[in-house]
Every structure is written in structure tokens, then in C-alpha cells.
Amino acid sequence: MGAVLTEELSAVAQVWRAAPHGSKGEILDSACQRLGIARATLHRRLKEIVVTEPRKRRSDAGRMALSLEDAKLISAVLMEHMRKNGKQLKSVSDAVAMLRANGLIDATRVDAVSGEIAALSDSAILRALRQYRLHPDQLLAPAPATSMRSLYPNHVWQIDASRCVLYYLPRQGKDNGLRIADHREFYKNKPANLVKAVNDALWRYVITDHTSSATYADYVTGGETGENLADVFIRAMCQRAGEAMYGVPAMVMLDPGSANTGAIFRNLCQALRVRVQINQPGNPRAKGQVEKAQDLVERSFESTLKLLASDQVDTLEKINALCARWRRWFNGTHIHTRHGMTRDAAWLHITSDQLIIPPSAEIMRELALSDPVSRVVTTMLRVNFEGAEYNAANVPGVCVGEKLMVCRNPWRDDSINAIGAGKDGHVVYHILERVVLDEFGQVAEAPVIGESYQRHADTPVQSNLKELELLATGAHNLEQAAAARKAKAVPFGGQIDPFKHIDDTRVPSAMPRRGTAHELTAPIVQLPPLTHIQAAKQLKGRFPDWSSAHYSWLQGRYPEGIPADDLDQVAAELSAAMRPTQAPTRTLRVA
Known part of the structure; x- marks a missing residue:
């Protein structure tokens, strides 16, 4: 707000406070018309500059009519109908109606004056769930994170691969062929450009030592493969001129992926007795140090490559040589805020028994290919x-x-x-x-x-999650609950009939309506006629006295063949034709 508006609002506030009861509304209306703002805006602006008395706390504040047992059951039903992406399939209204119909919850309140019993509203139930910390939003919130520490340099390394925004294309004019992907040219609606950049992209591997934050970066082509991961890991372990960080780590942390969990890298780590820690999918904060190092390399090193001449960045070896120069400068000069030392100075605190000298690169490559x-x-x-x-x-x-x-x-x-x-x-x-x-x-x-x-003790929300799991499965401990889940047991022991509230509801019958018959005519299937021999084979079983006369009758009656659909009628005609005729009675006259 400007100074003029603030001064005007202060004057309005003084007049409003001094006005007698019944005339304050006119003062506010006049101020709204003069300042050209709405009544709600005026109230909001006055609240920013005027000190008001806090509202008196209600006498029943903090009291809940919904019992804890009912709240747990409602919350358990809501969690059972929750998808993994957080979408709530069952509404609170439907869940409460279903549980009330099954007689499993009360969820009512008693009026203190009239003694009338009334059902709790959905909003009151939701407030109670939040008060009990049983609301689905609270139960689905991320678990609290904990700070992890490593014991010494080379105890834990973190490895991460990322496709760079840099890629190579044929040179145009005097440029060096090095490109930076522009979001206006490379996105899903231009797949041809995107494929072109992906095929020629550089991949950046970054390795950090957790204790000292010493950073190793290397560039490869061909994508995130097991061969590239093993080569970068081997180069990081080997001693390099002018750099402090090297040696075999006791543990490495990586994201899940076919390259990170493939046979080549696994064989190398098994031979070197390096423990591999694969993080859970979708949990980037587990190795946030190397994720931040990726950002530092991209902004501090990669951003300078386009300013170099074409003959300085025309091969992968030259880019990695430039990256080695940057690593020596970055690790040796930048002070880390956590330990107050340069990364090289912090790494040099490693002792002789903690520094495991790796074998030669040739032996390690052989180990990577040996199962x-x-x-x-x-x-x-x-x-x-x-x-x-x-x-x-x-x-x-x-x-x-x-x-x-x-x-x-x-x-x-x-x-x-x-x-x-x-x-x-x-x-x-x-x-x-x-x-x-x-x-x-x-x-x-x-x-x-x-x-x-070590991890944090269970929070109330986590304890509630476990208790709700026991409630939903009817188990006495978490092992029984897991077994019930594995056995596909019906939640809540089958006590809940999810359609009871539907069956108990009287649905009005629909009045019948007069309709019009459809004009569709069923297609006629015309079968080819049977030959006399085929018809005789099918009709012979119906006539115990079958003879050549029957066959002759078929030939005479149906010279072109017998209709397959009218075989019963043909049998009836044949039976009538072959029935013996009774001789006419002769009358004798007596003279």
C-alpha cells in the first residue's frame, strides 16, 4: 500500500472506532465509495494497520464429539481406498455412510440443551481426523528425513549419471560444433530434433566422496551403460596427478537402473569388496550431495565450453582434460560450508588403513568382465x-x-x-x-x-499408520498383518458390507415407457442344398423300413437337391408319401 492510502485508512479507522453503535456501517460504505474499493478489501486493508483484540476462545475448543475409535475406523477405510498416487477413491461422506449402515461407528453428537442426537457433519469429522492426526493428507505426508554421516573419506561414494545439455552436431560456419539444447527446439513436439540431440549427447558422470565432498566428474558418450559406469568408476579410483581423491571406497550409493545393477559393475564391486547401496526409486534426497554436485559441474564447468575455440572441444578426450583442470581448481580452492575446508584438504584427513590402493586399471577391467x-x-x-x-x-x-x-x-x-x-x-x-x-x-x-x-523414532503419524494396518487386517502384530496382506485377506475381516447402505436405500421404481421396435432385419443365412446321398444318410435313421423307394421319392420330389433347413419338413413329406394306402371298401348289392 502507498503512503497516501495508508494515511487515509488510518483516518477511517479512527473515525470508525469513535463512531457510535449503528453508524459504523455508513462510515465504511462512505470510505469504500471514496477509495473505490470493495467492502471486503477495506476490511482486509484495515486489518493490516489496525490492532484488533483476539477472538475469545470457545469454551468447547479442543473437544471432539467423534471418538478416537470411530476416527481410526473411518481413517482406515479411507486409506484402504487410496491409490498409490495419492488419489482418494472413497469420499468421507461415502465412507461414513457405509460404516453407519454397517453399525460400526456412531459419529453423533448430543445437544446439551435439547438432548437431541444428531449425526456429525462431514466437516466436523474431517476436523476431528486432523485433530487426531488421522487425516489421509497427514498419513500420506513424507516421512521425516534424517541426516546421514559417513565415518571417514572413501567410506561412502555417491555416483550419478546425467545427460548433458551439450551435444555435437556438424559445425556451422565458425562455431565449434558444440551445442546447448534449447527448449524451444528440443521438446516433445519436435521429436526429430530431440532424437538428433539424444544420439549425439554427452553424458556426465559425477562421483562425490560423502565425508569431504570431493568431486570427480567425467564425460562419456553412448548413454548410461554398464561399460561407461565401470570405466568412470575405475578412473575415479586410480591415482591422478595433481588430485587428492582416489582409492577404493567401502560403499557406493547409486540410483536403481539396469546399468547400475548390471553384471559388469556388480562383478567389479564384488571383486573389490565394495558394498553397493541402491537407493529407493523416487527418493533423490537419499544422495542429495551428488545431485548438487551435478548442478555445480553444469553451471561452473559446462557453461564455459561454448566460449572455447573449435579445436579445443572437438573430441571427448579434450573435454575430459579440461574437466580435469576444473576439478583440480574446484576441489583445491573452494571452501565447503559444512566443514570449512577445501574438499582436497578434507579428503587428506584419510588414514593409511582407510586408503585402499586399487589394483591396476587393466586388472580391474578384467575383473569387471569376470563373473x-x-x-x-x-x-x-x-x-x-x-x-x-x-x-x-x-x-x-x-x-x-x-x-x-x-x-x-x-x-x-x-x-x-x-x-x-x-x-x-x-x-x-x-x-x-x-x-x-x-x-x-x-x-x-x-x-x-x-x-x-539409525533412524528417527516413529512419529505419531507413523505409529497411527501401523495401528491402522493392524485394524484393517485384524492382526495383533505387523507380521500377521503382512501375512494377511500376502494372503489377500478381506480388509476388516469381512465385517463391512460395502453395499449394505445401497441395499438399505429405497430406490424409486422407474416408470415404464412405450418404445418403438427396431427396424433391423436379421440376416438370412442360405445353406447349400444337400445332395440326395447326404439327405438319405440323415433321413435313413428316421425310417426303419428304409428302401430304394424312399430314395427314388427324394430324387423325384427334389431333383435339384434337398434344402438343408427344411430337412424336418422333407422327412414329414416322405413319411406321408410312403405310408401304405388303404384299399377302398367295395359295396355288394343284393338283387
Whole structure:
């Protein structure tokens, strides 16, 4: 609001306050006409500049006529009719009507003065659901997020791939052939341009170390494939001149996808004993660090490429060389707000036992293409692999005759890795030492299965969700509820008849109306006539005394063939024709 309008409104407010009862409306009407605004607008503007007394709290504020049990049942029915996309299929009105018809809820209030019992309105029920924190909007809200931490540099790496807005096309004039996709040219209504850009697009892989936020970026062509992922991961683990971050991480976090969960990357991680953490689909905040790093690389590095000469960005190798220069500058100079150090300085806090030196790139590429093999445990708790025996006694729960998945150990030639699953379901790796047949035994302590994760305690909404699940399934614990869901048990034990309120309602009968017959004429199917032999075969069973006379009659009566549709009539005619005729009675006259 302007100063003039504010001053005018202040004057109106003073006059309005001093006016006696009954004349305040005229003052407001006059002000509306003078200022050229509506009455509601005037009230809203006055509320912004005038201090008003707060409304008196109602004596029954916070009290709800709807019981908690009824609220839970109504909420459970609404959640049962909720689609995964959040669409509510059953309205509150229908749910309440259905439950009332089945006698499962009361949902009424008693008038304190007259004692009259009245049904609660839908709005009152919705307010009660929100007060109880049982409203579907509250139950479907995202669960609270928790901050995760890593223990040391190279403990957790996050990997993400993204198709760049950069792509290559033939040079036009003096440009370098490097293009930035313009949304006016590349969108769904121009598929030809979109396909052209996708085929020639650059893909950007970004890897971040969770503890230090050290960033590694690399560019590939050909899309998000297992080969590209393995090559970028190998280059990130190898030591590079002028860069601090390298080594084998203990864990990597990725999005689900065919390339991220494919055999090539899985084989490489299994051989290097790297735990792979696949995030849930549709949960980008699980690895928000690398998502932000993607944005930093795009805005800080890629935006400068179009300013370079064509001979500086005409190959993928030159772009990656420029990216390496940017990485050294970015990781070595930019202060991170979380730890107050540069990314390289934070990564250099790694200790010697935490820095796992990777094998050569050639060996790691060979491991990526080598699938684990299955080997049977012998009676001596050993497995055979490439002509040697390895002790499997240290594998928890190993049994004679059981099959173990084993692969090469890239760091030692005298041992192999056995791949198993821990109690938490994560992949664990056990080192099987090459043994002499006269000595073997189990190790003193079991290998680390995996790190544990902490989470927030259940919020009231999450507790209500579990309780509603028990209520809907009629179970006493969550395991029984899951079993009931798996067994496709009817919700609420079949106590609810969803059509009872429909059947109990008297629907008026519809008055019959006079109509007009349709003029459609059914098509006539004309069958070809039967030959005399075909007709004789079908009619012979009806005449025990069948003879050549019957056949001759058919030939004489139907020389062109017998109609297939009139076979019954033909049989009747034939029967009448073959019936023996009675001789006429002769009368004798007596003279």
C-alpha cells in the first residue's frame, strides 16, 4: 500500500472506532465509495494497520464429539481406498455412510440443551481426523528425513549419471560444433530434433566422496551403460596427478537402473569388496550431495565450453582434460560450508588403513568382465578354484555340499573371495585362503557384515499408520498383518458390507415407457442344398423300413437337391408319401 492510502485508512479507522453503535456501517460504505474499493478489501486493508483484540476462545475448543475409535475406523477405510498416487477413491461422506449402515461407528453428537442426537457433519469429522492426526493428507505426508554421516573419506561414494545439455552436431560456419539444447527446439513436439540431440549427447558422470565432498566428474558418450559406469568408476579410483581423491571406497550409493545393477559393475564391486547401496526409486534426497554436485559441474564447468575455440572441444578426450583442470581448481580452492575446508584438504584427513590402493586399471577391467563362479564345498570344507583348494571354514553357516559363489581376489594371488549375504541382506565378502591339505581352520572373528543405520523414532503419524494396518487386517502384530496382506485377506475381516447402505436405500421404481421396435432385419443365412446321398444318410435313421423307394421319392420330389433347413419338413413329406394306402371298401348289392 502507498503512503497516501495508508494515511487515509488510518483516518477511517479512527473515525470508525469513535463512531457510535449503528453508524459504523455508513462510515465504511462512505470510505469504500471514496477509495473505490470493495467492502471486503477495506476490511482486509484495515486489518493490516489496525490492532484488533483476539477472538475469545470457545469454551468447547479442543473437544471432539467423534471418538478416537470411530476416527481410526473411518481413517482406515479411507486409506484402504487410496491409490498409490495419492488419489482418494472413497469420499468421507461415502465412507461414513457405509460404516453407519454397517453399525460400526456412531459419529453423533448430543445437544446439551435439547438432548437431541444428531449425526456429525462431514466437516466436523474431517476436523476431528486432523485433530487426531488421522487425516489421509497427514498419513500420506513424507516421512521425516534424517541426516546421514559417513565415518571417514572413501567410506561412502555417491555416483550419478546425467545427460548433458551439450551435444555435437556438424559445425556451422565458425562455431565449434558444440551445442546447448534449447527448449524451444528440443521438446516433445519436435521429436526429430530431440532424437538428433539424444544420439549425439554427452553424458556426465559425477562421483562425490560423502565425508569431504570431493568431486570427480567425467564425460562419456553412448548413454548410461554398464561399460561407461565401470570405466568412470575405475578412473575415479586410480591415482591422478595433481588430485587428492582416489582409492577404493567401502560403499557406493547409486540410483536403481539396469546399468547400475548390471553384471559388469556388480562383478567389479564384488571383486573389490565394495558394498553397493541402491537407493529407493523416487527418493533423490537419499544422495542429495551428488545431485548438487551435478548442478555445480553444469553451471561452473559446462557453461564455459561454448566460449572455447573449435579445436579445443572437438573430441571427448579434450573435454575430459579440461574437466580435469576444473576439478583440480574446484576441489583445491573452494571452501565447503559444512566443514570449512577445501574438499582436497578434507579428503587428506584419510588414514593409511582407510586408503585402499586399487589394483591396476587393466586388472580391474578384467575383473569387471569376470563373473563369479559357483563351487561346491567338499567334506573338508574346501572349494576348488582354478586348480587350487581354498579353505571355506571361515564362511559363516557353510555346509558340506553347499555351493559358494567365489571370484578372484584382485590384491592377492594366494586367496579368493567368497560372496555371501549377511543377516541384514547386504552382500558380504569372505577371504578364502589357499590352504595345504594338512592345515585349515576357522578365523577367530567373523568379518564385518555391514554398518548399521539409525533412524528417527516413529512419529505419531507413523505409529497411527501401523495401528491402522493392524485394524484393517485384524492382526495383533505387523507380521500377521503382512501375512494377511500376502494372503489377500478381506480388509476388516469381512465385517463391512460395502453395499449394505445401497441395499438399505429405497430406490424409486422407474416408470415404464412405450418404445418403438427396431427396424433391423436379421440376416438370412442360405445353406447349400444337400445332395440326395447326404439327405438319405440323415433321413435313413428316421425310417426303419428304409428302401430304394424312399430314395427314388427324394430324387423325384427334389431333383435339384434337398434344402438343408427344411430337412424336418422333407422327412414329414416322405413319411406321408410312403405310408401304405388303404384299399377302398367295395359295396355288394343284393338283387
